[in-house]
Amino acid sequence: MLHARIRFFWDDLQLAVMQHTSDMEFRLAETPQVDSIIERYINEMLVLTAGDDVLPGKVTARGIDEADIVDEVMWWYRVEYSVNESVERVHVSNRLLFNVFEDQRNLFHLKTRRGRERAWAFSWSDDNVTMRLN
Template identity: 35%
Template sequence: MNMRLVIFLFFFLLPCPVHNFHVSYTKIAVEQNIAVMNVRFFTDDLELALQRRFNLTDFKLSATPLCDSLYLLYFNQHFELHNNGSVIRPTLLSSGIDKDMWWYQLQFSSPQPMQHLSIKNTLLFDVFDDQKISFRLCTFPLKKWNPSTLFTAQSAINFLAHNCSAIFTTGHGAAKSILSPVLWNKVA
């Protein structure tokens, strides 16, 4: 009887994956010439991506200038926000942990009002074949969040076959919002 208990405890205590799916959550709020983005990842997924990208061992995320700099380098290689055809690079405002998720808040500033936005997001596609992105956009002064949209690498490939780019049109002064299909381009 004791042997069964030992075997049960052995298998029960074996490390198992924290989660069996890979998703990031992104919200972008746009007002005039400013966009603020909140993005969340499972901590272990983002740590693995940064370990692979920068050839690090035993790397753990923390809210330090070094970790934030590594993330921003990785982010700029995998995320692009274009306004009227020009790439806008973000400023990292803050970062931190919330349970098993790691989050970042970034700000994009444009010299022109943000009226015609296009986005490329390949964050974590280089690490996980089943990576998904949940995305929401809000334009102000409307103060209404568009419904969440979930993208996978395969849906991006299918989208690429029929469209050459994705555009968010916020209208003049962000008075109206039209959400077109979004391009999440998987790097081949």
């Protein structure tokens, strides 16, 4: 099992989902219905594959990190990816928020099975990487 914790500025996430779904009435809310919409957005924009198999992510938790300034409020989601123990590498394509911001940069952190912390930066021109899990 791989675990990801994805953090977004609330207004960036809301705008990205509005544009991605063409639903200009979309509003973030702490509901299962909104969680499902966010899960779909994450699975379409953050794609993990093992060989030819796409690994669907499942939102297992969500939360809000409050801030004194409303534009700095962060929404986070914990996403689980089921990965067979025999899989040694996972390919990641990370285009979260790229549908809104041309200068978007995303950081992706992974703890390998051996406990080693790894981090990758994604941008428009560098949006995918193959990662070793061991």
